[in-house]
Amino acid sequence: MPKVSKVQRLVVVGLLAAVCLGAAETAPQEERARQLGANAAFELQRVLKSELTSAIQAGGPGQAIRVCAQKALLLTQGIPRLMDVPSMTVKRTSLRWRNEMNRPDAMEAKVLHEMEARAQAQEPLEAVLRLHNKTYHYFEPIRTTGLCLTCHGLEEKMPENVRQALDTLYPGDRARGYAAGEFRGVIHVSIPQAVVAEP
Template sequence: MNKFTSALALGLTLAASGPAFAVEFKTPQAQARSIIKDFAGDLKANLVSAMKDGGPINALQVCNSVAVPLATQASENSGWTVGRTSLKLRNQANAANAFEQKVMTDFEARKAAGADPQTLEHFEIVTLNGKKTFRYMKAIPTKAVCLKCHGSLQKQPLKNKLAELYPDDRATGYKAGQLRGAFTLSKVLK
């Protein structure tokens, strides 16, 4: 192969591997954002269809049975550890570790100082058990649709169902715009 054809061959190889190239070199924070987008979309699709099928009590049961498995699935699909957490928990399985509590407390402070809750995120690289680990968190603001199950609950049947599923529920009494919690992701860097 002369210089020209080998340069051409290299050019073609790079062009053909274009998309894979792009994915491979996405920054970890960009990867985390796109995993969250998919995971949040799945959660929302389940919530909306469960509401349509059987109202809030049905949706509550669906959320109870699918939210954690969807997080597990998002983790398996992406190779990251993916979850949701909160300073005021509904499900103890989503409990925050010390790092997550600190970041969410910081999100509250940034929001109080005027930051837009939609844009609150935090990432850093830490060494955990000798391994470089990328940690990412993104705040989850409370929207009007969330208040059915996280606001000041009015309907007795829904309250009863919540008390039955989550006797220690602390995730009610929210108002739209407040921070409901955060997505939390991590990945060991190679």
């Protein structure tokens, strides 16, 4: 047997690993998926925030609730078209959902539980990317800020008309009682692998 140096052996193992894991190929693809997910999440937050701010200015938080209730889901579902990537999907979800339509599925619940555990342990929250059935799933964690508490904070501190509107619209509401800076949920962006594949 020819003598093979330790370095040569390491190089061969490294090359094999790169080929087998497809490292050279998947890294940029994953990077693109991550970038697209982050852009979509950013865009959604921008759109929702501007809609929320103008609704509060126009008619106060009681009015803004109705705007949220009627528009938040449509605006969320409209992001892929707005970004010209119609095969992508965008959803907001939480372990403590308000709108039944935002209830987490099994994969979302798993990621949400993992993030919740990190938040409980005071660890920083980072976006998560998973590849499943030829689709990239990007999850961006959302935390509450002071602005959110009018509608997601302690019940006794909510304006009366907000509480009443929530009681009427969401009888099973779980999204109250938050403090500022708490983990609230995720923006889940699904991106078919073909969208970010090599051109």
